[in-house]
Amino acid sequence: MSLKPKTLSFGRLTNPYPNPNEIPKSQTVDLGNGSQIVYSPRFLSFEDSWKWFEYLNNEIPWTTPTLRVFGRSCLQVHKALPGSSFNSLLLNRYKSGNEYVGWHSDDExxxxxxxxxxxxxxxxxxxxxxxxKKHKNSSQERINDEEPVTKRLKKSSHVDQHSFNLKHGSLLVMKGYTQRDWLHSLPKRAKAEATRISLTFRHVL
Ligand SMILES: O=C(O)CCC(=O)C(=O)O
Ligand SMILES: [Fe+2]
Known part of the structure; x- marks a missing residue:
């Protein structure tokens, strides 16, 4: 894929990490029971990410709700994730904070x-x-009636929810049993006025 955007609009956002030494490191969050999230806030450079944004925003024939493109995946995602074998790419565009994806898991x-x-x-x-996810009968989720309510609440709010602020140029990877055991969503955000584009790489069996 050649990157020949029609227009470039760098400087829409100020680069939050102009000094490469201050770029936050990748983090791996262990969700427990074989599920993990890996989040790299600056997977692609700030400038390259704007080139990708402009290219995708201008050149993709966006339809509602989504466009699925099968074939060779692009970018450097394979290099960053050795052993991955993505053969499917799903593109989403959220034109404002009013556009969202509700709770779901990609467990097809x-x-x-x-x-x-x-x-x-x-x-x-x-x-x-x-x-x-709430599993009615799994031993993992069974409520221990002996436990004080306050302890139960504390435990669940700590362990059962996670949030990541997905930055321009970031990479987030869901692994292991994340789709079986967890739901994810991209909620409405009144303050998000600008467009976001996401590429999700998957392997279809
Ligand atoms: O746009 C995103 O980051 C995620 C969207 C999503 O969850 C999906 O397409 O299944
Ligand atoms: Fe999803």
Whole structure:
């Protein structure tokens, strides 16, 4: 894919980390029971990410709700995730903070039992939330009646929800049993006025 954007509009946002030494490091969050999230806030450079944003925003024939493109995946995602074998790319565009994705998991059979799903984000920062699914009968979720309520509440608010602010040029990877055990969403944000584009790389069996 050649990157020949029609227009470039660098400087829409100020680079939050102009000094490369201050760029936050990647973090791995262990969600427990074999699920993990890896978040790299500055996966692509600030300038390259704007080139990608402009290219995607101007050149993709965006339709509602989504466009699925099968074939060779692009960018450097394969290099960053050795062993990955993505063969599907889903593109989403959120034109404002009013556009959102509700709670769901990408647990369709076609992705297998432990899919690795990698999301690269461009444009406006948006929050990405994760919450644990309620399994009525699993021993893991069974409420211990002996435990004081206050302890129970503390435990669940700490362990059962996570939030990531997905930055321009960031990479977030959901791994292991994240789709089986967790829901994710990209909620409405009144303050997010600008467009966000995300690319999600997946492996279809
Ligand atoms: O736009 C995103 O970051 C995620 C969207 C999503 O969860 C999906 O397309 O399944
Ligand atoms: Fe999803």
């Amino acid at each position: 059979k076609l992705y297998g039992s432990t899919p690795e799903i990698a999301t690269v984000s461009f444009g406006c920062d948006r929050d990405f939330l994760l919450k644990k």
